[in-house]
Amino acid sequence: MTELVLDTHVNCAECPIRHRAVCAKCDTDELEALERIKYYRNYEAGQSISWAGDEMPFVASVVKGVASISQTLEDGRTQMVGLLLPSDFIGRPGRGKSVYDVTAVSDVTLCCFRRKPFEQMILSTPHVAERLLDMTLDELDAAREWMLILGRKTAREKIASLLAIIARRESTFGMTKLTGKITIDLPLTREAMADYLGLTLETVSRQISALKRESIIELDGKRRIRVDDFQALLQETGDDMDGGMIA
């Protein structure tokens, strides 16, 4: 329950997300300006980063770990509407209150920027604004792919799609190649997967068991999945094959 505020001040030049986050296009001057308004913050798995309605004194980049953005209906039904991996951006410039629940899924480190000065920078530094626009457009594409999954796919296709999406995201960070045999480390519990896919956790469990029974995946513990033939998994997503999805 303790929100650690690290005094460790990592130099931007050595930051692991330097070339993918909002700061990706910044030159050294601009980085320096960011350094001045940034601070780090840690959350442990399960901890809330913000509740819908909260005052948000900062915007931030995820440096390490996984966080979720979600919405809840009054009767408790919840839907995840964003999955934040390292380099992803949290918060909306120009909006002081969070309208979503943001939760640390694993242990998370954020690089926070005080809101007001950051909003100033967006106006004065085109490189930050440009990058933010690109990132937002990417998120919008991801949201639209997700809408197709939520609205039109079967439970089995939803699970296969989620595994494919996570595999792809992990591979972007250079850890995996997307051919033949791959290993997927699920950052999510069954319940979080259910919230992501608009299913119940029981259905998630059953569909994973089914995919295992049919040897499309193998389980190594509950959270590690080995896929012998990635194409076979893609076949189960219902998508236009050859990974045609977005790009």
Place this chain on the structure above:
Amino acid sequence: MTELVLDTHVNCAECPIRHRAVCAKCDTDELEALERIKYYRNYEAGQSISWAGDEMPFVASVVKGVASISQTLEDGRTQMVGLLLPSDFIGRPGRGKSVYDVTAVSDVTLCCFRRKPFEQMILSTPHVAERLLDMTLDELDAAREWMLILGRKTAREKIASLLAIIARRESTFGMTKLTGKITIDLPLTREAMADYLGLTLETVSRQISALKRESIIELDGKRRIRVDDFQALLQETGDDMDGGMIA
């Protein structure tokens, strides 16, 4: 099937969407630059504006009418992922090919900008980029509300939510007040509503009939809906009442 290219060149100063579209923040110089690269284009209801995979030689603002953005699985299931009303923006700067099907739902007039010069303007004209960022963030919020609808709401709640969203959007244009009795003009067929909500058209029809039977709505023809008590309709959306949804 004819794509009319109007020679009518409407002056930006008199444009009905002047203060809501990408150009909203532009000063007179900037507007002049836009005038130079813009042209109008008309589509009739049902006509395709672009297919997924098509080359898109322009980006555009919707001036008049309603268009939809949608995705289709190989077996024909389709999901609408965007609903474009006047002032909304079509296309992604920096991407030459459309990844979505964009279709005119009613007769549509677009204000098109040639892609290359527009992309230049984004880099040189902060006002355009700023406005585009704001609009994209709004769309992302809308997409997230939509995800909650698709993933967690019942058929009845989906219909009520859609009606509420359309009522709200229409009222933004100053046509309606959102208290007590209101009238909603549906721009969508039952099938389009189904594609929006991830339902079948039969379920849409049945739920509309049910809401009518319970006097929450009245039908005036197939496409005009009268709501006696807007709060009662909101009650059916499953949301956090008092219109708390996004803003």
Place this chain on the structure above:
DNA sequence: CGCCCGGTTGACTATGGTCAATACGTGTGG
């Protein structure tokens, strides 16, 4: 007039949700 398109309604079915029992793994305390 008759066709076509969009919409409605009905009968039946299938997919995924609900409720409940059981398993598994890990950390805690006797």
Place this chain on the structure above:
DNA sequence: CCACACGTATTGACCATAGTCAACCGGGCG
């Protein structure tokens, strides 16, 4: 060291919601 409890996951039996397939309605247009 074992017992237990808690959180996470699996599995089963049953049920409800929405999908499928099909018949039918009604208005507008050739």
